[in-house]
Amino acid sequence: MATSNNIRVAVHGAAGKVGMEVLRAIAAEQDMELVAAIDRIPQADAPTLPVHVPYYSVLTDAITAGKPDVIVDFTNAEASLPMARVALAEGVRLVVGSTGWTEDQLDYLSALCDEHKSAGVVAPNFALGAVLLTYLAGLVAPYFEYVDVSEEHHEAKIDAPSGTAMGIAKAIHEGRGGDMTRQMPTREPLTGTRGGDYHGISVHSSRMPGRMAHHQVTFGTAGQTLTLRHDTTNRECYMPGVLMAVRKVMDMQGLTVGLEKILDFGPAK
Ligand SMILES: NC(=O)c1ccc[n+]([C@@H]2O[C@H](COP(=O)([O-])OP(=O)(O)OC[C@H]3O[C@@H](n4cnc5c(N)ncnc54)[C@H](O)[C@@H]3O)[C@@H](O)[C@H]2O)c1
Numbered sequence: 001m002a003t004s005n006n007i008r009v010a011v012h013g014a015a016g017k018v019g020m021e022v023l024r025a026i027a028a029e030q031d032m033e034l035v036a037a038i039d040r041i042p043q044a045d046a047p048t049l050p051v052h053v054p055y056y057s058v059l060t061d062a063i064t065a066g067k068p069d070v071i072v073d074f075t076n077a078e079a080s081l082p083m084a085r086v087a088l089a090e091g092v093r094l095v096v097g098s099t100g101w102t103e104d105q106l107d108y109l110s111a112l113c114d115e116h117k118s119a120g121v122v123a124p125n126f127a128l129g130a131v132l133l134t135y136l137a138g139l140v141a142p143y144f145e146y147v148d149v150s151e152e153h154h155e156a157k158i159d160a161p162s163g164t165a166m167g168i169a170k171a172i173h174e175g176r177g178g179d180m181t182r183q184m185p186t187r188e189p190l191t192g193t194r195g196g197d198y199h200g201i202s203v204h205s206s207r208m209p210g211r212m213a214h215h216q217v218t219f220g221t222a223g224q225t226l227t228l229r230h231d232t233t234n235r236e237c238y239m240p241g242v243l244m245a246v247r248k249v250m251d252m253q254g255l256t257v258g259l260e261k262i263l264d265f266g267p268a269k
Pocket of ligand 1: 097
């Protein structure tokens with residue numbers, strides 16, 4: 001039931017795979033009101049949405065009619081930046097899941113948030129478990145000399161290793177404050193079998209149908225190994241992180257990049 005205290009939320013990229021999941025998640029929350037579904041696809045061509053919500057293919061129409069407090073964006077970086085420019089100028093806060101933002105674009109978005117005294121959260125991974133895995137890997141790193149990071153994704157993924165695997169490798173490197181020890185074979189009948197090398201961290205990627213997103217970190221030292229693993233099975237995995245960001249962004253100022261920054265354990269940066 002909507003009340004005046006509810007957070008009014010619009011979804012940009014609402015006809016997409018993640019956008020539809022966000023519609024479902026927002027509609028189920030007691031303290032949120034889903035006010036608009038926005039997508040560039042004209043309504044006549046749009047897929048059937050999973051919940052009843054006014055649909056707009058023009059952003060400004062959605063903002064005028066829906067008066068959202070927050071827009072959740074799952075489109076792509078090229079689409080979310082122009083949306084952000086308009087939304088922030090209208091006093092709307094942002095939760096952005098679209099990937100592909102450059103550092104320059106993030107700097108510009110940060111300046112826009114400051115200029116309009118508004119707030120935004122951009123997170124390349126809203127899966128809480130993956131964020132926790134990254135954090136835990138950084139904690140473990142000083143106590144083990146060896147580590148392998150392995151990730152598995154569906155065969156359509158365009159990049160390898162995943163951005164999350166690289167984030168894990170960076171957290172391990174920072175947590176250790178230096179390089180890991182990496183064993184290289186004296187004979188290598190098949191090139192590349194020890195994986196990519198990031199500061200002594202071996203990174204392996206597997207691509208095949210039947211997988212969504214899986215990350216495993218195995219640390220080794222004398223007489224023991226320690227394995228951390230995170231598996232996702234469907235897009236619901238992003239929703240607790242998205243809902244948390246929608247609630248928190250209402251009390252924030254400026255741009256925050258990374259879900260870990262709005263969790264209490266966030267590295268102080
Ligand atoms: N941050 C995370 O945790 C996370 C998780 C999954 C996906 N993603 C990212 O989210 C984005 C969307 O992923 P997806 O799998 O849902 O893609 P998708 O292609 O299924 O959906 C994208 C939607 O955005 C719409 N769109 C594109 N340009 C638009 C514009 N200019 N204006 C309005 N709507 C526009 C498309 O019509 C489409 O409906 C991608 O960038 C993906 O990498 C992020």
